[in-house]
Amino acid sequence: MSFKRITLMDVYEIVRRWHDQQSVSQIARELGYDRKTIRKYIHYCTKIGLSQKEPLPAKQWIINSLAKVIPAPQRPATAQQVLKPFLSEITQLIHDKHHPLKPKHAFEVICQRHQLNGKVSYSTFKNFYRRHVLTIDAQKITCRIESPPGKEVQVDYARVGYLYDPISKRKKVVYGFIATLAFSRHKYIEFTFKQDQQSFVNSHVHMFDHFEGVPHTVNIDNLKNGVIKPDLYDPRFNRTYQELAEHYGFFINPCRVKHPKDKGKVERDVQSVRQLFRKLIALYPDATINELNRRANAYLINDYGQKPHGTTGRKPYVAFLETEKPALKPLPQHPFEIAVWKQAKVHPDLYVQFNKKFYSVPYQYAGKQVWIKATAKIVKIYFQHQLIKQHLITDNYRHTDINDFPPNVKAALDEGLPARLQHKARLIGANFQQLVRKTLELHTFINLRNAQGLVALADKFDHQIIEKTAAFFIEHNIAVNYRLFKQKLEQMKQQQAQSIMPISQQSLQFVREMDYFCHQKS
Template sequence: MVSVSRRQVTMNEIVEMIFQWHQGAGFKQIERSLGFDRNTVRKYIRLAQVAGVARGTPFPPEEELAQKLQAAGEASFLRTTPARALIAPHRDWIAELLHKGKKIDAKQIWRLFEEKTERRIGYCTMLRYLRSEFHWCAPVVTVRIEVEPGSQAQVDFGSAGMMREAPGGRLRKAWAFIMVLSYSRHRYVRFVFHMDVRTWIDCHERAFAFFNGCPATVVLDNLKSGVIKPDIYDPTLNRAYAEMERHYGFVADPAKVREAKHKGKVERLVPVVRGQLLAGRDFRDIEEANEKALLWCKEQIGMQIHGTTKRRPFEVFQNEEASCLKALPAEAFDIPLWKACTVHPDHHVVFDRSYYSLPTRFIGRQVWVRGGCRQVHVFLDGQLIKTHNRSFVPGTFVTDQSDYPPDKLAYLMAAPTYCRGQAAQIGPQTEALVRSILGDHAMRNLRKAQAVLRLAKKYGSAAMESAAERSLFFGNFRYRSIKAILENGWKPPQEPVEQVRLELSELGKSFLRPADYFTSKTEVLP
């Protein structure tokens, strides 16, 4: 195939061009018939004449003519091109580039040549020179690998443009998850807004359910959700994805980085999804797009004759491949959340915004934490070292007291008692305030109680007693509120305020205000 005037001229078109000339047609007639400009027609007719084609002689068979044209073209290049004369003096330098052992392509040699000589030549000129002189840069020969039914699927994410979360909602960037069964070419498409682990696994599960089975191998893209460290020979699978792999019994085979040929079937489908499923359609929201995608996979693209197999993918799937897929497991897969955590000096790791304790000997170590639906499991070097019930309330401390060493535990248990004793020495109001702050979770609220006692040292016992009385009256035990009372010198109410008593939440009276709150400009809590 030859590139001329921004068009790709095929060998069939060249042969037709020469045949029409051979039969007596002129350049203008050929130009009008085939749509090529006159210079292009003249170029190939001259090449045919060099190859020995002449009017009044038998027209050669197509294969023979193609060989003659190729030989004539190379001979013409070797004999006439002025650019070759520019390249020839630098042959040894080019040979050195080729034999350095580093991977270098023709385009880079062309760039380096222009930098070195400050002369401009065409890239195709350099390519022809390399092929003729070094028998190098020949087109890469590939072998198409076909697979057995049910043996392989290929998956990837591709950009799907902007979609709405709900009818009339805001537009967001969407992605298309695509899984193709390599034998039948039957595919599954789902649009999503995220490319995280949970979405990645959920899309796999939906695809397996759509096919009603699981392939033996899944060739996946080097997305972080599936592969943490891409490597041709020893890829490290994401832990959650690896769990799903074992649950369903397939083998994950990461594609080589930046090698689309290793996932050719799915890589070629990404533009097909954009061009045939999305182009020209305005979906109400992403849910409608997914409904359309399922129908498209079965009834439209699934029933079109495939360009390679010349068969309908959905029919091939039903008749030959569906029965070869692995049966789906009876139990649903519990999608886990895995995270690498460091055990902090306070004996806890932070996982999903909650805190989980571990024994002292693990402080400073990096561990892997797995969060399931009900429990959290902590692993070190593949060994389970701790199990906790999972908390879904952010900021919760899940602490096993036995994780502390005996001496530290005794200190921690004594600390709340010490705080209560210090508060009692200041006065009864402060003691009551500290007891209220510590409450039923003394260890969790210990720092707040200690901070309040430091305020007493700064402002004095009398001021602290007054502030404690006011805080107790309003049921407001927040540190900042207590500090604001002391800074502003606010006093407790002198007389009880009659007001309608309402049923309160466990927060107590912290949201109620006395009558003078709405008239006084100085008695306002921050």
């Protein structure tokens, strides 16, 4: 077999399958590795103390431990380059009109003609002719494969039509997420306006909740939302989708490119679901997408699910309740937290950008490629599978931790002009001094003029008003700049002036003591 680089994340997938009591042959077949390779990494698993009888330790511990015992791979020189000059000759031998040869015999002819015996293996030759599409078109024969209960669910996306979206106030394309259990043929359908990563993962979560269990394997198409690199021998999964699989305990089986029969049970349903969508639109033209989802799944239970299936002869929903549902894995105790992953480079100013915001990273990683994992509230930054930084997501444009910067940058806050500005701010009040320091911490030299402008306002406004305004900005966590702070100062000053009403000398003539208004009866 030709050389194929295996990463630590690939090894962790082997560990999961081995711990699940899968055989060496099954793991090798489903992941596309040689059995000797699988045995080698199982040996490393036992070497670090893993056991099939004990629960798996934390994922990060396994990766760190394997990194210490697995030697760095050495890529051998490719042997396929030797066959390239004979590409046309190999093609002619295999596709000859009168005397076509099978690949094995074509390999023997080429080796004998050009003295290649011992220089090129038959495995290399097979990979070569597969890559260059040299296989002979064989007669198409269909073999129907049935799966045991709870073993497999087949998933597909399909464009089903258009629907008015009340949020965007226009008609949008509607996609159908279709999931078919391979044994019972019971289904789950979800119509959605999006086909992105989050929508794909959300639909899986809803599917598991609908089935009230998790199948052993999920067969998916080569969508980028699930599979980044659709390669037969070395697929790369989307990290969010991989985390979903680890959380729910199922295994991902990506189908081959341009091989719809790999998940034929769900492919056959695409036309039916498209017609169901059109039927529901005709019956309920004003229905929302949520109502259509509810009606579609009710149809699958009460109508489609109660009719005998043409292949199995059983009613899908009845077969699901009686046989397949008890065989599904239980749902995890805790809900899955959907995260978005993105690769980024640490800028020279020690920030990474994600979703139009900047987050500081320790200075040791300047110029490095890192992975960003973002949930609804937290951004986590990883380097080589190690967590190096995390930030709470706020409304601020920049998220800065002064400890991420080298010592000379941190010292700049307490030396020279920045130190003098903080000293002047301290004379005005504690809140103003805290506001000026917070401004300089974001980036001392970039925000130096901004801090100078804030301190210069002390010569134009009363110190009490400045202190009160600074407290307002700190309390509401508002990013401050010179113009915004000055505008708020003027507003505070005007409010204070309006609250004090002056009294003229003429008005004072009508002022009386309180006793004047007290009358006692005689």
